[in-house]
Amino acid sequence: MSNTSSLDVAVIRKDFPILDRMVNGKPLVYFDNAATSQTPKQVIDAIVDYYSSYNANIHRGVHTLSQEATDKYEQARLKIQRHFNAAKPHEIIFTSGTTHSINLVANGFSSLLQKGDELIVSAMEHHSNIVPWQMLCERTGAMLKVIPMSEKGELIMDEYRKLLSDKTKMVFCNHVSNALGTVNPIKEIIEAAHNVGAAVLIDGAQAAPHIQADVQELDVDFYTVSAHKMCGPTGVGILYGKEEWLHKLPPYQGGGEMIAEVTFEKTTYADLPHKFEAGTPNICGGIAFGAAIDYMNAIGIDVIAAYENELLVYATEQLLSIEGLRIYGTSENKTSVISFNIESIHPYDIGSILDKLGIAVRTGHHCAQPIMDFYKIPGTVRASFNFYNTKEEIDAMVEGVKRAKAMLQ
Amino acid sequence: MSIQEIQEEIVDEFSIFEDWMQRYEYMIELGKSLPLINGKYKTDDNIIKGCQSKVWVHAELEGDKLVFTADSDAIITKGIIAILIRVFSNQKPQDIIEANTDFIDEIGLKEHLSPTRANGLVSMVKQLKMYAIAYQTQLN
Ligand SMILES: Cc1ncc(COP(=O)(O)O)c(C=O)c1O
Numbered sequence: 156m157s158n159t160s161s162l163d164v165a166v167i168r169k170d171f172p173i174l175d176r177m178v179n180g181k182p183l184v185y186f187d188n189a190a191t192s193q194t195p196k197q198v199i200d201a202i203v204d205y206y207s208s209y210n211a212n213i214h215r216g217v218h219t220l221s222q223e224a225t226d227k228y229e230q231a232r233l234k235i236q237r238h239f240n241a242a243k244p245h246e247i248i249f250t251s252g253t254t255h256s257i258n259l260v261a262n263g264f265s266s267l268l269q270k271g272d273e274l275i276v277s278a279m280e281h282h283s284n285i286v287p288w289q290m291l292c293e294r295t296g297a298m299l300k301v302i303p304m305s306e307k308g309e310l311i312m313d314e315y316r317k318l319l320s321d322k323t324k325m326v327f328c329n330h331v332s333n334a335l336g337t338v339n340p341i342k343e344i345i346e347a348a349h350n351v352g353a354a355v356l357i358d359g360a361q362a363a364p365h366i367q368a369d370v371q372e373l374d375v376d377f378y379t380v381s382a383h384k385m386c387g388p389t390g391v392g393i394l395y396g397k398e399e400w401l402h403k404l405p406p407y408q409g410g411g412e413m414i415a416e417v418t419f420e421k422t423t424y425a426d427l428p429h430k431f432e433a434g435t436p437n438i439c440g441g442i443a444f445g446a447a448i449d450y451m452n453a454i455g456i457d458v459i460a461a462y463e464n465e466l467l468v469y470a471t472e473q474l475l476s477i478e479g480l481r482i483y484g485t486s487e488n489k490t491s492v493i494s495f496n497i498e499s500i501h502p503y504d505i506g507s508i509l510d511k512l513g514i515a516v517r518t519g520h521h522c523a524q525p526i527m528d529f530y531k532i533p534g535t536v537r538a539s540f541n542f543y544n545t546k547e548e549i550d551a552m553v554e555g556v557k558r559a560k561a562m563l564q
Numbered sequence: 565m566s567i568q569e570i571q572e573e574i575v576d577e578f579s580i581f582e583d584w585m586q587r588y589e590y591m592i593e594l595g596k597s598l599p600l601i602n603g604k605y606k607t608d609d610n611i612i613k614g615c616q617s618k619v620w621v622h623a624e625l626e627g628d629k630l631v632f633t634a635d636s637d638a639i640i641t642k643g644i645i646a647i648l649i650r651v652f653s654n655q656k657p658q659d660i661i662e663a664n665t666d667f668i669d670e671i672g673l674k675e676h677l678s679p680t681r682a683n684g685l686v687s688m689v690k691q692l693k694m695y696a697i698a699y700q701t702q703l704n
């Protein structure tokens with residue numbers, strides 16, 4: 156309790172201008188945080204400040220604005236490095252987000268794999284942590300194996316261990332499932348993979364807003380994050396990679412910024428991190444990402460997580476009081492995500508009615524079709540809570556769901 | 565009745581509803597009550613995958629008119645299908661090709677017929693027109 160009492164949600168809500176909005180004549184209740192979180196004014200200010208005061212291209216100008224922009228951008232990298240406790244700043248590669256980060260690694264592994272090699276993926280991945288690897292398998296002849304999950308929505312670790320062998324070259328898995336909220340035992344996953352000499356990529360897109368990951372403590376080889384899920388802007392994120400791995404991987408895209416020297420005979424590549432940062436990056440986005448990390452740390456990720464867990468427990472209880480409602484993803488170890496259906500009512504119908512009531516939830520397969528196939532459902536309604544949400548909003552949603560149920564049955 | 569007349573009739577019917585609740589309740593009733601397609605046509609060939617909800621469409625020529633049947637796994641989508649079928653079915657292919665769906669805005673259901681909604685309805689309207697074009701060629 157001591158933790159949660161230090162989060163004053165009424166004060167925090169004042170930081171988020173969008174939360175005052177009306178939608179369809181009702182106060183907005185925003186429960187689609189797992190797709191994209193809302194932006195506090197501290198981050199909006201950083202964006203406005205960039206474009207009002209020092210917008211310029213970075214790393215190659217001699218003029219003041221370029222220098223200021225470069226400094227701020229590199230400061231953001233340092234903030235992110237410290238936040239995830241990476242050993243070196245150049246182990247943080249700016250990307251456009253998790254999808255880009257994963258593609259960068261998957262593409263790099265093309266030259267490191269051979270036919271007969273095996274990759275292991277979990278059964279509860281977002282499509283962006285499946286498709287790039289399938290494409291890699293097509294290019295290299297490597298094979299994809301799947302860690303199965305249980306009815307509760309937890310990975311079956313014994314099956315995972317059976318899949319590992321000296322053929323395993325890479326394991327990739329999300330830290331937290333976007334469709335179920337399950338927090339996966341990634342430390343065990345990483346350790347077991349390393350025991351057979353395989354590298355591990357953890358998709359941290361859903362974890363970063365709720366769990367402080369320490370990449371050195373985890374000993375993870377690659378970790379990916381999207382800023383827009385942690386109060387930052389869209390279109391920016393990072394790839395953390397261990398230095399030795401980033402040296403091993405070839406560059407992903409060619410262009411400016413990533414070269415040391417270019418002649419028509421041969422180009423030599425720039426050092427890390429620039430080797431992977433071709434072209435003008437999302438400079439403002441990177442700086443604003445840094446501001447978002449500052450914002451979240453000022454509150455404290457632990458404080459945030461404790462409060463969100465209260466919301467999760469409360470919402471779970473309230474929703475389960477509705478007859479016929481089933482929650483998908485019932486692990487004890489979850490972030491504040493609730494995926495549910497009511498009997499055979501289609502999630503689209505519930506979502507459409509909630510929208511009319513000003514309540515934003517996500518409906519559909521959440522880019523995780525294999526999970527929906529596992530449960531043999533077309534999709535779910537997903538409500539995901541952030542630290543600026545309240546129990547009153549949860550009450551409004553529960554009322555809305557009851558109303559939708561009455562209309563649709 | 566012509567497509568235009570049916571659309572006007574629907575707009576008229578919807579004008580008695582005072583708020584979205586009543587409109588939705590009506591749509592849901594439509595969605596629940598109508599058997600919209602013969603089960604044997606609910607095949608993978610006839611499916612329009614809309615990401616959010618699935619839609620099935622079947623077309624048959626009766627005389628010089630095109631008859632559509634369709635269905636969806638989501639009730640609100642099915643309700644809208646019922647309205648679209650009422651407008652487009654039993655019409656001459658050429659009239660279907662020329663018709664538009666602006667009346668959907670007027671009855672306050674625009675959001676469901678948005679190309680970004682991914683519920684299959686926009687693709688369904690396209691599909692109805694494709695059938696009309698195909699059968700028109702056959703008639704010529
Ligand atoms: C677990 C997970 N992985 C990857 C992604 C893709 O992130 P982005 O769209 O920011 O690249 C998401 C976003 O929905 C996600 O939830």
